[in-house]
Amino acid sequence: MMSCLLKRKASNNLANASNQLLLKCFVFFRQHNKEQCEVKLLNSQETSSKLIELTSKHSKVAFAVAWASHRTKVFESFINTKSKIEYGVIGTHFSQTHWEVLDWCVRNRSNIKFIFDEKTSCVFHPKVYVFWSSKEWDLLVGSANLTVGGMTNNTELMLHVSSREQDSEVLKTRALEIIRSYYDQAQIVSRSRLNTYREQWNRRQIIEGKERTVESELLSWTWKEYYKQIQKCSTIRQRKEAVMLLKYALEDFEKDIPFHQLPPNTRRGLAGSHHPKEGKFSEIEIGYFGRARAYGNFTQIIYGNVNGNQLQTLGEGLGHIPINGAVYREDYMKYVEGFKEALNCKPHGLGVGARLLAIKRPDTFTPWNNVNKRTLERLLRLKPSLKPQDYERYWDEVIVPVRESKWYNSAKPKASLELEIWQSRVAMLDALSGGWNQIQI
Structure with a gap:
């Protein structure tokens, strides 16, 4: 007392x-x-x-x-x-x-x-x-x-x-x-x-009840409901291939070698640019979670075919995203700064920027491109639509609400493939648009 x-x-x-x-x-x-x-x-x-x-x-x-x-x-x-x-x-x-x-x-x-x-x-x-x-x-x-x-x-x-x-x-x-x-x-x-x-x-x-959760269909789903949607919008072969791509990416990021110091074919596989001619990424489909082929200058940076330190700047920016643990807004914004600086005022946007994020931290980031954005904007009820350079809105209105959703904070499932998808559950939003059906090996 x-x-x-x-x-x-x-x-x-x-x-x-x-x-x-x-x-x-x-x-x-x-x-x-x-x-x-x-x-x-x-x-x-x-x-x-x-x-x-x-x-x-x-x-x-x-x-x-x-x-x-x-x-x-x-x-x-x-x-x-x-x-x-x-x-x-x-x-x-x-x-x-x-x-x-x-x-x-x-x-x-x-x-x-x-x-x-x-x-x-x-x-x-x-x-x-x-x-x-x-x-x-x-x-x-x-x-x-x-x-x-x-x-x-x-x-x-x-x-x-x-x-x-x-x-x-x-x-x-x-x-x-x-x-x-x-x-x-x-x-x-x-x-x-x-x-x-x-x-x-x-x-x-x-x-x-979280007003946003009530308003948004996507954020109100349980894990079972979300996983059912992933299954509905993709085949088991596609899910296994997508998981394999993320496994290969994790192996490279866990080596603790800066992105710009990785072999060119590895960088191509991670960035989703033109298909590597050799190496492990040449053996699988890299088109899941977005592609970077439409951005010519970005592709040249990935190949290392530009003068200056643009590739190093990009790699150092990506290095601000930790391989595990919580990712904070300041980590993300430092990546964005490095990404934009590397492009050196050339065309850039979430299409390629979010690809690298989703590949490195599929438990935190989702791809955002012309194939999936309409579906995700509808499910998240985003208004107005995100523009290619809306980097801050992508964090504030996509990533943060997703991390507070029911399915994101659910317990780990036990089934093997389902567990692997759960571990990459934010990147797997890419499957909901049905765009994976357009991917050809």
Whole structure:
């Protein structure tokens, strides 16, 4: 009983600290003239842009938020400069924070802790961000969490205070004291705690029904329903050939040799360009999961027939996608940057870009090309249609929802071929268009 009272008292102290900070803001404005500080009101989109700008500008960052999403540009900017984070605190009430945020913190040592409190009578609910360098500081406080909604579509309002005078550091000092008090009461996430939280997060998705899942036929399927659709749209021979192609690809990627250093015929097989004349890929059909023959410049890069380091740039970009474990938005965007740089302003798009992703990580990425995109857009109810260069929409509106679907998060099946297809279940979306029937060995 005493421990519960102490926990409730601590929660109340956290809430009181947030209220005190807001009050102190107003006092600060009355005591300091415009020469010492600048005060602005920001909406959601302005807040997102400003946070990214300040992360780049300043040498130190501290923040405390109720919830966070793993696929925001702001969180991406934070983790890309994780050495700047003095301390960050993220709440987890109602399992609103995405489990992949915790997963990133397990994989990467950072000064980010979490508030785990199953009692919802006192919710950890601050939204405060502090940035500072030797002579300047910026403070944002208001309603915007570090979530997709908080940084895009929600109706949010943030107060941005910028100071150029060291004599006016009282507000910055108080804000950092409050965030530090949160940090001292927060916990470092462990692997076991992550696993528990992920189960809670998944249960919440089921309980709430997830509007997107209800709207989308594809995302509402169970594994049995999805597998039945794959069987309906392909033959057993095609499924075995597709699995064999992915097995061969995995063998090459597991060698830990950069893509650009692999033999030319191996690169052709992986990229789905013209059929290799020798090597293991010459013995099988490589047309599953898309082809790259229509992109002449890309094909020449794969062959190594271009001057400069375009092939190396492509290989280094693909190297940002790990061979196993979670793939994060920042990993994907680094690949996209390398992919576009390698093409050097020549025609490019998801047709060839997603082929390499699906071949390397078939458990995470799906091909996206002229053969399958109409079927997948219909099943996902994507509007408007994805354009060839809609790389960010491909991640945000295809990959992320798919990874939250019922069939994606299902238990492993036991049957041999079905298990192999389950292990490549995202790439296998390619079969649903019926395009495999056009492939000739």
